Amino acid sequence: MNTAATPSIVPRPAPQPLLDALAARFGAQCSTALAVREQHGRDESPFDAPPPAAVVFCESTQDVADAVKLCAAHDYPVIAWGAGSSLEGQLLAVRGGVVLDLTRMNRVLDIATGDLLATVQAGVTRKQLNDELRHTGLFFPIDPGADATLGGMTATRASGTNAVRYGTMRENVLALTVVLADGRVLRTGTRARKSSAGYDLTRLFVGSEGTLGIITEITLRLYPQPEAVAAAICSFPDVASAVDCTIAIMQSGVPIARCELMDANAVRAVNAHDHLGLPESPLLLMEFHGSPSGVREQAQTVQALAQDFRGSDFAWADTPEERSRLWAARHHAYLSALQTKPGCRCVTTDTCVPISKLAQSINATVDEAQAAGLPYFIVGHVGDGNYHIGYLIDPAKPEERELAERLNAQLVRRALALGGTCSGEHGIGLHKQDFLREEVGDDAIDLMRAIKHALDPRGLFNPGKIFV
Amino acid sequence: MNTAATPSIVPRPAPQPLLDALAARFGAQCSTALAVREQHGRDESPFDAPPPAAVVFCESTQDVADAVKLCAAHDYPVIAWGAGSSLEGQLLAVRGGVVLDLTRMNRVLDIATGDLLATVQAGVTRKQLNDELRHTGLFFPIDPGADATLGGMTATRASGTNAVRYGTMRENVLALTVVLADGRVLRTGTRARKSSAGYDLTRLFVGSEGTLGIITEITLRLYPQPEAVAAAICSFPDVASAVDCTIAIMQSGVPIARCELMDANAVRAVNAHDHLGLPESPLLLMEFHGSPSGVREQAQTVQALAQDFRGSDFAWADTPEERSRLWAARHHAYLSALQTKPGCRCVTTDTCVPISKLAQSINATVDEAQAAGLPYFIVGHVGDGNYHIGYLIDPAKPEERELAERLNAQLVRRALALGGTCSGEHGIGLHKQDFLREEVGDDAIDLMRAIKHALDPRGLFNPGKIFV
Numbered sequence: 001m002n003t004a005a006t007p008s009i010v011p012r013p014a015p016q017p018l019l020d021a022l023a024a025r026f027g028a029q030c031s032t033a034l035a036v037r038e039q040h041g042r043d044e045s046p047f048d049a050p051p052p053a054a055v056v057f058c059e060s061t062q063d064v065a066d067a068v069k070l071c072a073a074h075d076y077p078v079i080a081w082g083a084g085s086s087l088e089g090q091l092l093a094v095r096g097g098v099v100l101d102l103t104r105m106n107r108v109l110d111i112a113t114g115d116l117l118a119t120v121q122a123g124v125t126r127k128q129l130n131d132e133l134r135h136t137g138l139f140f141p142i143d144p145g146a147d148a149t150l151g152g153m154t155a156t157r158a159s160g161t162n163a164v165r166y167g168t169m170r171e172n173v174l175a176l177t178v179v180l181a182d183g184r185v186l187r188t189g190t191r192a193r194k195s196s197a198g199y200d201l202t203r204l205f206v207g208s209e210g211t212l213g214i215i216t217e218i219t220l221r222l223y224p225q226p227e228a229v230a231a232a233i234c235s236f237p238d239v240a241s242a243v244d245c246t247i248a249i250m251q252s253g254v255p256i257a258r259c260e261l262m263d264a265n266a267v268r269a270v271n272a273h274d275h276l277g278l279p280e281s282p283l284l285l286m287e288f289h290g291s292p293s294g295v296r297e298q299a300q301t302v303q304a305l306a307q308d309f310r311g312s313d314f315a316w317a318d319t320p321e322e323r324s325r326l327w328a329a330r331h332h333a334y335l336s337a338l339q340t341k342p343g344c345r346c347v348t349t350d351t352c353v354p355i356s357k358l359a360q361s362i363n364a365t366v367d368e369a370q371a372a373g374l375p376y377f378i379v380g381h382v383g384d385g386n387y388h389i390g391y392l393i394d395p396a397k398p399e400e401r402e403l404a405e406r407l408n409a410q411l412v413r414r415a416l417a418l419g420g421t422c423s424g425e426h427g428i429g430l431h432k433q434d435f436l437r438e439e440v441g442d443d444a445i446d447l448m449r450a451i452k453h454a455l456d457p458r459g460l461f462n463p464g465k466i467f468v
Numbered sequence: 469m470n471t472a473a474t475p476s477i478v479p480r481p482a483p484q485p486l487l488d489a490l491a492a493r494f495g496a497q498c499s500t501a502l503a504v505r506e507q508h509g510r511d512e513s514p515f516d517a518p519p520p521a522a523v524v525f526c527e528s529t530q531d532v533a534d535a536v537k538l539c540a541a542h543d544y545p546v547i548a549w550g551a552g553s554s555l556e557g558q559l560l561a562v563r564g565g566v567v568l569d570l571t572r573m574n575r576v577l578d579i580a581t582g583d584l585l586a587t588v589q590a591g592v593t594r595k596q597l598n599d600e601l602r603h604t605g606l607f608f609p610i611d612p613g614a615d616a617t618l619g620g621m622t623a624t625r626a627s628g629t630n631a632v633r634y635g636t637m638r639e640n641v642l643a644l645t646v647v648l649a650d651g652r653v654l655r656t657g658t659r660a661r662k663s664s665a666g667y668d669l670t671r672l673f674v675g676s677e678g679t680l681g682i683i684t685e686i687t688l689r690l691y692p693q694p695e696a697v698a699a700a701i702c703s704f705p706d707v708a709s710a711v712d713c714t715i716a717i718m719q720s721g722v723p724i725a726r727c728e729l730m731d732a733n734a735v736r737a738v739n740a741h742d743h744l745g746l747p748e749s750p751l752l753l754m755e756f757h758g759s760p761s762g763v764r765e766q767a768q769t770v771q772a773l774a775q776d777f778r779g780s781d782f783a784w785a786d787t788p789e790e791r792s793r794l795w796a797a798r799h800h801a802y803l804s805a806l807q808t809k810p811g812c813r814c815v816t817t818d819t820c821v822p823i824s825k826l827a828q829s830i831n832a833t834v835d836e837a838q839a840a841g842l843p844y845f846i847v848g849h850v851g852d853g854n855y856h857i858g859y860l861i862d863p864a865k866p867e868e869r870e871l872a873e874r875l876n877a878q879l880v881r882r883a884l885a886l887g888g889t890c891s892g893e894h895g896i897g898l899h900k901q902d903f904l905r906e907e908v909g910d911d912a913i914d915l916m917r918a919i920k921h922a923l924d925p926r927g928l929f930n931p932g933k934i935f936v
Contacts, residue, residue: 224721
């Protein structure tokens with residue numbers, strides 16, 4: 001079992017005629033400068049790989065199609081790039097490649113308030129979209145930790161803190177524009193809320209991590225900003241009590257909008273990073289959306305449940321400013337934790353289990369982490385059964401990475417045995433390929449490979465990712 | 469343009485050695501009696517086709533796998549069968565075939581109340597599942613008009629009256645067991661609520677209409693029965709006012725659970741069939757789910773909106789019995805309408821458009837239907853932008869079918885021009901293949917064909933459906 005602590009790298013320089021052709025077509029939009037390539041040769045995963053051969057700053061779907069055609073003509077890999085915030089090595093040029101940086105494709109093309117949908121270019125970030133939506137009374141709920149691009153979020157089937165109420169990218173992408181391996185431009189889906197017209201090509205590209213096509217435009221579902229919002233935190237004596245409380249909330253049917261866990265380590269890190277004074281014990285951070293009376297009712301139900309599970313210090317974030325500070329802190333947990341151990345990198349886990357197995361899953365993970373003695377922190381979208389333990393490792397000490405990977409392997413195997421998945425929202429990338437095979441089996445990998453071959457017969461799109 | 473008023477039929481008798489092998493393996497579970505074959509040679513579409521060569525009553529996934537292997541060994545088509553309630557000709561043996569009747573696979577295998585999910589065999593019907601759930605406090609919301617099997621509902625990406633709140637089969641299937649074209653048994657998905665582990669094979673089979681594999685088991689999301697439920701009807705002077713009111717409700721963000729339109733023709737038909745006294749004008753049938761005060765609040769908001777759009781006779785179905793009667797009547801609309809013209813068949817349409825275009829879409833459809841002079845009725849899941857107009861035709865008069873198909877073609881083209889889809893929930897089958905191509909384009913059809921070829925290289929699964 002290779003847990004991908006060191007990804008398999010097959011360096012492959014770009015053919016000079018391809019670089020010449022890209023320079024001719026793209027001029028200053030194409031760079032082979034080492035600094036630019038290095039910037040595009042590393043994501044948020046703990047892996048190292050050689051930088052890509054070139055970076056093309058695409059400004060339109062036509063740019064993407066032309067770049068793909070040129071790479072195809074020279075049989076050379078193509079990797080799409082958004083915010084560079086992948087955690088599982090999705091962006092690394094482990095088989096060589098030209099990176100298509102889509103961040104200049106950052107226009108919100110259409111906001112249809114009456115239909116509760118928006119169409120964006122792939123390089124628009126989630127925060128940018130919500131800034132542009134602010135005055136429409138609508139919002140887009142999916143919020144991974146990073147201010148990721150919506151193209152990247154689509155490609156990794158991302159979710160975040162609101163998924164428990166609003167679903168993930170899987171449920172919230174209606175239609176796509178995709179550049180195929182031969183440079184053709186495909187539209188999938190329509191602006192209708194539902195459809196049973198043929199195979200679900202949209203859902204096939206959502207989560208395909210750049211291996212089936214390059215997503216250039218996305219039509220997304222929007223939601224009315226709730227009339228009332230209330231956020232609350234509640235302390236628990238231990239992680240187990242917080243998780244048991246979450247299970248009870250979910251089983252009660254309360255339509256909670258966010259239900260997030262931070263362990264004491266994560267709370268300490270964000271307190272330091274964001275200058276907050278949150279109680280340094282396991283916390284649930286919750287949010288309720290609805291009418292004023294509906295929100296009040298939900299909060300009362302949850303407050304009563306929390307007491308049953310020894311929750312205390314139930315505190316409200318009453319103003320929009322306080323709420324923003326709280327959720328910003330939650331989103332900073334990953335970066336805050338990195339700063340608690342200067343120079344460290346983070347090995348992140350991402351299992352998701354059926355909610356009834358969540359306590360069992362987290363408790364064993366905490367026990368193992370404490371026994372191992374590596375610094376760690378836990379944050380979790382626990383309403384979904386999805387949590388992350390981050391092990392902070394010294395990149396100069398291979399034994400620390402090895403230990404973290406061993407802990408990761410134990411917790412993934414436990415999640416699979418409990419009916420869960422190795423990845424709730426970060427994707428497979430380089431890091432979880434063996435776990436994916438354990439989870440879905442050889443027949444499913446064969447089928448994924450057959451689909452990959454049908455769409456990308458020469459394997460040009462992001463080779464070496466998801467499965468090899 | 470062939471609007472499939474007469475499907476292309478390529479009769480193909482079964483090789484005798486295949487029939488012998490099926491008889492040897494399945495004994496009395498396999499029938500070649502004409503009556504049985506004819507029963508399995510017709511669905512609810514207006515099309516005629518020759519009956520299948522044989523019917524195998526499968527009792528397990530192993531039975532399905534063995535039958536598929538035998539058919540594959542003789543290169544002969546396989547068609548999965550549930551309740552036989554498809555409306556678009558999905559079940560017809562237009563290229564010959566052995567029908568695998570899955571109705572004996574009718575066990576609910578597992579109800580996990582704590583995880584809000586159930587695993588069922590493909591032949592379990594939606595009503596059976598809800599009967600078995602009754603005492604758990606949970607329910608499964610998806611409710612097409614017929615008491616369809618959950619396997620058939622998965623295969624056509626069905627929805628129904630609750631989709632506006634709870635989503636369609638696309639959102640509510642977590643995992644599948646599928647028999648592949650070579651007889652291997654594949655598991656897709658897990659029991660976790662979300663996952664970003666590899667390609668979304670589950671969503672690929674949902675809506676594939678039996679052309680990629682035979683679904684034998686399904687893991688479904690369940691929902692807590694709402695604490696309070698209120699249903700109401702409201703009359704409108706014309707269809708346009710009812711539709712405009714629906715648009716306003718959706719844009720208000722009220723989490724309405726059901727928002728259904730019946731035109732005066734549909735109301736007259738169900739009044740006669742179900743002995744009801746509903747006001748014979750365009751009606752909205754609505755349902756609200758939540759806490760008692762939440763339901764009251766939603767209902768007040770909607771009642772106020774209805775007044776703005778000249779809604780009147782706002783009436784409550786207060787008891788569970790009254791509500792059941794109301795929704796049973798709604799579900800009987802199709803059969804009730806058939807009975808208003810003895811011996812008729814129904815050409816059904818199924819477009820879904822962005823909600824802001826719904827009034828424009830329905831108004832033009834009503835005008836065209838009235839001008840054409842064919843009897844018709846309209847029912848619609850208008851909260852989703854999805855509605856059905858049924859044209860009642862005399863099967864002995866080809867000119868009536870031709871006229872209905874012409875009206876259908878007009879309304880589909882209008883829906884596509886408005887950003888909608890040719891099929892909201894019934895699928896493509898035989899009937900909408902040309903419309904599918906118009907909707908998605910040649911490149912998308914090529915891609916679907918490439919996927920079909922990757923999974924079913926010899927084209928054994930339900931040939932002639934979705935695309936040819």
